[in-house]
Amino acid sequence: MPAMNMIQALNSALDVMLARDPKVLIFGQDVGYFGGVFRVTDGLQSKYGRTRCFDAPISENGLVGTAIGMGAYGLRPVVEIQFADYIYPAYDQLVSEAAKLRYRSAGQFSAPLTVRTPYGGGIFGGQTHSQSPESLFTHIAGLKTVIPSNPHDAKGLLIAAIEDDDPVLFLEPKRLYNGPFEGWRDRPSSPWAGHPMAETPMGHYSVPLGEAAVVQGGAAVTVLAYGTMVHVALAAAHHAGIDAEVIDLRTLVPLDLETITLSVKKTGRCVIVHEAPLTSGYGAELAALVQEHCFYHLEAPIRRVAGWDTPYPHALEWDYFPGPERIAEALRAVVEGEGV
Amino acid sequence: MAAPLSLHIPEPARRPGAAPDFSGLRLSAAGEVGRSDPQTAASDLRDLAFGLIRVLDDDGQAQGPWRPELGASALKAGLAAMVLTRAFDERMFRAQRQGKTSFYMKCTGEEAIACAAALALDPADMHFPTYRQQGLLIARGYSLVDMMNQIYSNAADPLLGRQLPIMYSAREAGFFSISGNLGTQMPQAVGWAMASACSGDTRIACGWIGDGATAEGDFHAALTFASVYRAPVILNIVNNQWAISSFTGVAGGETTPFAAKGLGYGIPALRVDGNDFLAVTAATQWAAERARANLGPTLIEFVTYRAAPHSTSDDPARYRPADEAALWPLGDPILRLKAHLFRSGLLTEQDFADLEAEALEQVRAAGRQAEAVGVLGKSRPSARTLFEDVFKAPDARLVRQRREHGV
Ligand SMILES: Cc1ncc(C[n+]2csc(CCOP(=O)(O)OP(=O)(O)O)c2C)c(N)n1
Ligand SMILES: [Mg+2]
Numbered sequence: 001m002p003a004m005n006m007i008q009a010l011n012s013a014l015d016v017m018l019a020r021d022p023k024v025l026i027f028g029q030d031v032g033y034f035g036g037v038f039r040v041t042d043g044l045q046s047k048y049g050r051t052r053c054f055d056a057p058i059s060e061n062g063l064v065g066t067a068i069g070m071g072a073y074g075l076r077p078v079v080e081i082q083f084a085d086y087i088y089p090a091y092d093q094l095v096s097e098a099a100k101l102r103y104r105s106a107g108q109f110s111a112p113l114t115v116r117t118p119y120g121g122g123i124f125g126g127q128t129h130s131q132s133p134e135s136l137f138t139h140i141a142g143l144k145t146v147i148p149s150n151p152h153d154a155k156g157l158l159i160a161a162i163e164d165d166d167p168v169l170f171l172e173p174k175r176l177y178n179g180p181f182e183g184w185r186d187r188p189s190s191p192w193a194g195h196p197m198a199e200t201p202m203g204h205y206s207v208p209l210g211e212a213a214v215v216q217g218g219a220a221v222t223v224l225a226y227g228t229m230v231h232v233a234l235a236a237a238h239h240a241g242i243d244a245e246v247i248d249l250r251t252l253v254p255l256d257l258e259t260i261t262l263s264v265k266k267t268g269r270c271v272i273v274h275e276a277p278l279t280s281g282y283g284a285e286l287a288a289l290v291q292e293h294c295f296y297h298l299e300a301p302i303r304r305v306a307g308w309d310t311p312y313p314h315a316l317e318w319d320y321f322p323g324p325e326r327i328a329e330a331l332r333a334v335v336e337g338e339g340v
Numbered sequence: 341m342a343a344p345l346s347l348h349i350p351e352p353a354r355r356p357g358a359a360p361d362f363s364g365l366r367l368s369a370a371g372e373v374g375r376s377d378p379q380t381a382a383s384d385l386r387d388l389a390f391g392l393i394r395v396l397d398d399d400g401q402a403q404g405p406w407r408p409e410l411g412a413s414a415l416k417a418g419l420a421a422m423v424l425t426r427a428f429d430e431r432m433f434r435a436q437r438q439g440k441t442s443f444y445m446k447c448t449g450e451e452a453i454a455c456a457a458a459l460a461l462d463p464a465d466m467h468f469p470t471y472r473q474q475g476l477l478i479a480r481g482y483s484l485v486d487m488m489n490q491i492y493s494n495a496a497d498p499l500l501g502r503q504l505p506i507m508y509s510a511r512e513a514g515f516f517s518i519s520g521n522l523g524t525q526m527p528q529a530v531g532w533a534m535a536s537a538c539s540g541d542t543r544i545a546c547g548w549i550g551d552g553a554t555a556e557g558d559f560h561a562a563l564t565f566a567s568v569y570r571a572p573v574i575l576n577i578v579n580n581q582w583a584i585s586s587f588t589g590v591a592g593g594e595t596t597p598f599a600a601k602g603l604g605y606g607i608p609a610l611r612v613d614g615n616d617f618l619a620v621t622a623a624t625q626w627a628a629e630r631a632r633a634n635l636g637p638t639l640i641e642f643v644t645y646r647a648a649p650h651s652t653s654d655d656p657a658r659y660r661p662a663d664e665a666a667l668w669p670l671g672d673p674i675l676r677l678k679a680h681l682f683r684s685g686l687l688t689e690q691d692f693a694d695l696e697a698e699a700l701e702q703v704r705a706a707g708r709q710a711e712a713v714g715v716l717g718k719s720r721p722s723a724r725t726l727f728e729d730v731f732k733a734p735d736a737r738l739v740r741q742r743r744e745h746g747v
Contacts, residue, residue, distance in 0.1 A: 033355065034585035034659045050349040055590045057555030058522055058583060086521060089557060124442035124716075126504030128520025279737065308741045310730050314442070315493035315501025315720040319745065 003198040005191065006177045009151035010040045010116075013158035014078065016204050018048045021076060024162060026053040028063060028080030028116075037082060038118060038177060060090035064115065068098050071111040071167075078162055084119035084171060085128045091136070098167040099142030114161045118174035120228050120275055121307075121321055122181060126314040132227075132276035132307070137169045138252045138285065144168040144209060145252040149176065149230040150197030153250060156207030164209060173227035183232035183323040210254035214263065218245035220335050221269040224260060224286050226252065229273045229322070236327035242335055244271075252282055260286070261293045268299040269334045273327055278306040300337045303330040350589030356657060360664040365643075366390065366597065367669065370397035370616075371404025378629045382608045389599040389609035392643060395618035400679030408460075408622040412686045418459055418617050419681060420695055421479035422451040422674045427699040428478060429648070431707060432491055436505075436652045440715035441491050443505045447472045449615070449647030449665065450580055452673035455479040456620035457576065461546060461628055468516045468529035468547045471506050472578065482513045484703060488710035494719035496710070500728075501721045523549060523556030526575065530566045533573035533631070544572040544631040552583020554598055555591045563605040563639070570636030574627040575607075577639070578614065580646035585659040602639030614642030615670040617677040643670065723747040 004012065017024045026041055032055040035042030045053040056063050060081055067077040081087045087094075098111040121130035138145050146161055146168055148154035154172070161168040175181045179191045192198035216234060220243040225233040230248045237244035245263050249255065264270050270290050272283040283304040290302055305322045313320050353361040373391040376384070395402050410418075429446040436444040447454065454475030458467075467476050477487060486498050490508055493501040499509055509517035516532075519525060529547030536543050549559055554577055566573055577598045581588055588594070602609030608630070612623040620642060627638035645668040649656050681687035713719050727734060727742040734742070 029583075030585045032349075033351075037584065037653070050351065051347050054349045055586045057591050058552045058586075059555040059557060061557055062555065088521070126443075126507065126520065127502070128504065278741075308726065308745070309737055310726055311502070313502050313726055314504055315497065315716070316723060316726045319723045319726050319747075 001199040001201055003193045004151045004200040005179070005198065006148070006151045006154050006172070007038060007040055009155040009200045010158055010172065011042060011044070012200065012202065013155040013162075014041060014044060015047070017159060017162050018044060018052055020204060023074065024076045024078065025051070025070070026078045026080070027056045029056055029058055029082045031055060031080050036080060038174065040116070041080070060086055060088070061093050064090040064093040064098065064113070067113040068093060068101065068111045071113045072101070072109045076112050076162055078114045078116060081115060081117035083129050084117040084133055085131045087117055087133065094137070094143065094167070094169070095140050099140045102166065103142060110165060111167045112165045114158070114168045114170055116158070116170045116172060119171045120173045120175055121312060121317060122175035122183070122228060124314065124317055127312050130312040132274065134171055134252060135276060135280060135282045138282055142167070144254065145171065146209060146250070147171045147173065147226045147252065148250065149173065149227055149248050150180070150195070151192055151200050152197045153207050153213070155200050156205050157209070157250060159204065160206040160209050163206065168209070171227070175228045176231070180231045181228055182235035183321065184235070185318040185323065207250065209251045210256055212250055212256035212259040213248045214245060214259065215248045216244065216246040218243040219267060220244060221271060221331055222247060222260070222263040222267045223271050223273060223331070224249060225273045226250065227275070229275060232322070232324055233273050233327055236324040236331060239324050240328035240331045242331045244331060257289060257293065260290065264290055264294040265297045268297050270294075270298070270302045271327070271330050271334055272302065272304045273322060274306050275322060276307055277309045278304060279309050281306050300334045303334050305330045350587070350594050352587035352589065354661050354664060355659065356661055358661060360661045360667045362667070362669050365669065366392060368392040368394060370394040373404070373406070375405035378626050378633070378635065382603075382606050385608045386603060389603055389611055390597060392611055392613055393619050393623055394613040394616050395622060396616045396676050396680055400676065400683045402618055402680060406619060406622040408618055408625060410618070410621060414459065415677070415681055415686060418455055418621075419674070419677050419687075420699070421455040421459070421475065422617070422677065423695050424699040424702060425451045425455060425475045425478045426674065427696070427703045428474065428484060428487070431703045432488070433652065435491070435707075435715070440711070441493070441505050442716055443652055444491065445471050445506050445651045446648035447474055449668070449672065450578060450644045451475050452617040452620050452677070453576070453578055453614045453642045453644060456617050457546065457624050460621045460624035462543070463514060464543050466514050466516060466529075466532050466543065466545045468525035468532070468545065469518060470525070470548050470550055470553070470578070471518055471520075472550070473548055474506065474508075477508060477510060477513055477515055480513050482510055482515070484706035485709045488706055489713060492710055492713070492715045492719070494710070494714045494716070495721055496713045497721060500725045522553035523558035525549070526559050526562035527565060529575070530562045530571045530573050530637070533571040534565070534569050537569070537572050542632070544574065544628060546574045546576060548576050548578065550583060551577060551579040551581070551588050551593060551598055552586060552591050554601065563602065563607060566637035567605040567607050570634070572631035572634070573637045574624065574631060575637060575639045577641045578644060579641050580644045582646050582650070582660065584650045584654060597641060599639060599641035607637050607639050609639040609641070611641045611643065613670055614644030615673040615676060617673060618680070645670065
């Protein structure tokens with residue numbers, strides 16, 4: 001199996017789907033001839049032709065609105081929003097239209113589109129290249145939200161998202177495109193090559209939506225994370241010398257509640273990590289679920305480590321980003337059973 | 341049976357390996373496009389959206405009815421602002437390459453537009469710029485050191501390290517906070533102008549957008565509101581032929597000039613040679629005269645060319661012919677104004693060399709000052725500032741989070 005970085009794995013997923021299904025087509029800003037600003041669609045236009053992979057005007061609501069129309073016609077559009085920070089003009093089309101089309105038409109129409117978009121921080125991208133807006137979408141009934149954390153899953157999940165008959169928001173942690181990032185601002189980052197999850201089959205396979213992965217078994221505490229934070233949480237557990245069980249959610253909606261409860265019932269402790277701001281973040285939903293399903297097994301309060309409730313800064317990125325130190329501190333507090 | 345349909349995907353005539361081709365560009369000769377009285381009704385101004393208003397001809401001579409009244413000192417100030425803008429861009433692009441900051445964007449080849457617009461409008465008028473109008477600040481004499489401190493996100497950054505480099509905000513210089521989200525500033529400019537009008541003020545607003553971003557809904561919302569309320573606003577489209585790797589056809593420029601979009605909204609529209617300092621000045625003055633006389637908005641398309649990469653993250657050799665900039669038919673704005681000043685006997689080669697040397701020295705001196713404070717990562721605002729300005733006064737949770745962070 002070849003080792004791929006996440007960009008190559010995503011490109012391979014799109015390649016496989018364009019080849020397999022004539023109904024799949026890709027459009028978005030700069031994705032055609034150029035191959036995308038992160039090169040995820042590199043080579044696809046020359047391989048499959050201009051009507052299968054093409055540039056779109058800078059209009060995110062236009063992108064999603066036309067994709068809904070194409071989906072209603074019977075195609076399987078995959079659109080790219082250049083950065084998740086630019087998805088807001090499309091919010092109405094996603095929330096009021098894509099998410100509700102099947103329901104309001106009693107199944108007559110549906111919108112099987114996939115919206116791919118790079119998200120998250122750690123690249124000195126400032127306010128408009130760093131945000132993590134997942135909870136704005138997980139709150140919407142009718143939308144699925146997927147976030148991979150490694151090349152192997154990225155490919156399998158993207159194929160599953162494209163094959164899914166409902167609208168899927170596919171958030172790509174851009175800090176992981178070229179290598180796993182452990183969150184240490186001052187240490188060199190490593191490439192994907194050599195990482196077991198970089199082993200990515202060439203052909204078709206899928207990672208089903210709604211299945212979390214236990215990326216590290218442990219007995220002391222359960223860590224719930226997704227995207228970049230999976231790697232930061234692993235580094236934090238190592239740094240703190242704590243035997244943590246780290247769960248990569250992979251899809252936020254639908255959520256694999258069973259894997260979560262099984263683990264928390266075993267460890268009796270839970271730390272939730274995300275880059276997005278704390279208030280009304282997806283961690284709040286996870287904490288509520290863990291409380292509802294595991295209350296009598298809990299030996300310490302659940303802790304959330306998240307971005308502060310401020311816009312994403314530039315110079316102070318590392319004060320904002322929930323790095324391994326902050327996570328390690330939460331792990332220690334929870335394991336030592338301290339109240340908050 | 342009906343013939344099968346097919347989908348049109350716009351594609352430029354020019355990609356790497358092909359010869360640059362500007363044959364599709366609608367050009368007019370200098371002086372060719374007539375000038376209408378600014379009082380003219382929008383419906384009688386259609387032609388101005390399809391021609392190309394040009395003043396400077398190939399020999400640097402000012403031609404035709406759009407020649408602005410500019411004295412020697414105004415012309416020299418314009419040239420100096422453009423030269424300084426280019427020198428600033430060169431230095432800061434290099435600073436990014438040297439690892440002193442995370443990001444930079446140049447406006448090379450487009451200097452005439454922002455510099456002339458800044459000088460043609462009143463200092464009290466408000467600009468709502470994009471990231472490619474650094475010339476506004478520089479022409480208005482804004483501190484180069486403060487610009488660099490912003491770019492370095494250092495302890496002296498007026499924006500407290502919060503914004504990506506070059507996303508300036510300078511209220512006192514009539515320069516609205518730049519957003520990285522394209523198009524959002526256009527309706528805001530219209531709203532500022534509406535507020536000025538309903539307050540009986542005399543100031544006008546000027547909104548800026550790129551060719552690619554005109555596809556955003558916000559652009560069209562801005563035109564609707566500007567038209568409905570006859571807002572005293574100038575709406576500028578900087579058509580530099582590219583939106584990262586997408587040519588103008590992907591934004592709808594294949595079938596009609598961007599200026600012509602104004603006509604559907606009943607807004608007078610001018611299509612102007614953006615590399616011609618005199619034409620930019622004349623068009624801006626014309627639009628300002630209309631706005632100040634309560635005649636409402638004007639849409640201006642400045643035709644220019646993005647000679648630089650989109651940003652420090654971009655490599656245009658991947659999507660356009662390498663020699664395209666050199667073959668751009670509207671030339672270099674600095675050389676064109678320089679030629680005009682030469683011809684008019686207002687400038688010698690030595691004067692121009694001095695001007696360039698002065699600009700370089702100004703930029704170097706500012707660079708030394710900003711770097712003494714520190715470049716990105718070496719100096720930063722206090723971590724406390726992270727939690728400030730989210731609201732006017734922090735709510736309890738922000739205070740809690742600041743304490744938790746230990747600052
Ligand atoms: C809403 C939104 N969508 C996408 C982007 C990403 N983006 C940044 S600049 C750019 C191209 C803009 O081209 P144009 O409007 O022609 O301006 P230019 O860069 O040529 O000055 C794109 C797509 C963005 N900043 N905001
Ligand atoms: Mg452009």
